[in-house]
Every structure is written in C-alpha cells, then in structure tokens.
Amino acid sequence: MAIWDFVKDTGKSIFGKAEASPAEAGAEPSKPAQKDATQAKVEALKKELRTLGLDAGDVHLTLKGDTVKVESRGANRETMEKLILAVGNIEGISKVEADMPEDAKPQxxxxxxxxxxxxxxxxxxxxxxxxxxxxxxxxxxxxxxxxxxxxxxxxxxxxx
Structure with a gap:
C-alpha cells in the first residue's frame, strides 16, 4: 500500500462549510456523530468520483481523519492514478492510500x-x-x- 501526500487546505470544496463542531465549541463529539460526518464525507467523495466518471461501482473508499484509502478491483493503472488524484485534490484531504501494481510508479x-x-x-x-x-x-x-x-x-x- 502506497501513500501520497496532498495539500489539505487546497483543492475542490465538496464537503461544505459546517458550523462549529462540538469539538471546536469545547465539547467532545459523540461517536455516532463522528461516524455520520465521516459517512457523509465518503458519500460526497463517491458522488464526486461518479460525476467525473471514475466510479464504475467497484470503488471502495475508507476515510480516517484526513486520509482516504482507495480500493478498486477493476481499475487499470491510469484509472487508479486518476482516482488517487481526484480524491487527493479535494479540500480537507491530506493523504491518499492505495495499492498500485509493483511495476507502476506513477509520476x-x-x-x-x-x-x-x-x-x-x-x-x-x-x-x-x-x-x-x-x-x-x-x-x-x-x-x-x-x-x-x-x-x-x-x-x-x-x-x-
């Protein structure tokens, strides 16, 4: 599994600007609230991939903090590179993790x-x-x- 770094505060804004979270207001967010917010972000990422024509239904995304793990069984090298960039160039994402074939070193x-x-x-x-x-x-x-x-x-x- 390889990891690519991105500029977290740069890119397309798809998550929207939420009001102050409970953590910012001094309270600890509940686990269900965190899970719901994470799932909403994953859905926004998947919607963006569908809009770009990069999700043929076999793309699985996992979000942990500001890191996205991208998995796709059917993607060729070019598509996988585009998936990495499409997700990584989103405001709020700082790392993308993905498997690439051993001989594939994207530039x-x-x-x-x-x-x-x-x-x-x-x-x-x-x-x-x-x-x-x-x-x-x-x-x-x-x-x-x-x-x-x-x-x-x-x-x-x-x-x-």
Whole structure:
C-alpha cells in the first residue's frame, strides 16, 4: 500500500462549510456523530468520483481523519492514478492510500505558484508544446488547461 501526500487546505470544496463542531465549541463529539460526518464525507467523495466518471461501482473508499484509502478491483493503472488524484485534490484531504501494481510508479507533480502546463511539460516531457498530453492525462479532473492552481497534483504521462 502506497501513500501520497496532498495539500489539505487546497483543492475542490465538496464537503461544505459546517458550523462549529462540538469539538471546536469545547465539547467532545459523540461517536455516532463522528461516524455520520465521516459517512457523509465518503458519500460526497463517491458522488464526486461518479460525476467525473471514475466510479464504475467497484470503488471502495475508507476515510480516517484526513486520509482516504482507495480500493478498486477493476481499475487499470491510469484509472487508479486518476482516482488517487481526484480524491487527493479535494479540500480537507491530506493523504491518499492505495495499492498500485509493483511495476507502476506513477509520476505526479505538485503545481507551484505561477506554473503553467507548458512549463510542466517542458520540465517532464522536454517540450512545452506537449502540455496537451498532461492536460489529457488529467481529464476529467481538468476542464481547461489554464485552470490549474498551486498545490494541485497532476498526473504526468509517460514521455513518448
């Protein structure tokens, strides 16, 4: 099982902004309340995966704190990498745990302030004009090559 780190306070907001929790108000939250909140977050994550077309019904998510464990029997390497990124690039998630085939070492890049897909393509693929390959490798999470943000992780495709 491999673990990937993400920027917890960066990414798409799907959990909503809850009012002060009992813990923030000085009270200890009840176990059922914690379980319900965790289940609601898992359901929000699954809904996001369905929206992106990444859950064919065989994806199982487990959330513990800000760490998500992703399991899928039917996902190939590319789909598994996209699942990791789709879940990890959610605000509030700091780690994603998943099994990858032994020979599969995905290459991810964390976007820095001011970076463009062209600059990233030049760094990894040797040619700025190959930015479209990175864009396509990150579909459906990316809808526009110009809409990347600092802290976002991107899949880097194998150089061709």
């Amino acid at each position: 991810f890049h964390t976007v820095a302030k001011g970076e463009t897909l062209s600059a990233i393509a030049k760094e990894y693929l040797g040619d700025a004009s190959k930015y479209h390959a990175i864009f396509e490798a990150n579909r459906p999470m990316l809808s526009d090559p110009d809409k990347i943000y600092p802290g976002q992780k991107l899949r880097i495709p194998q150089a061709t």
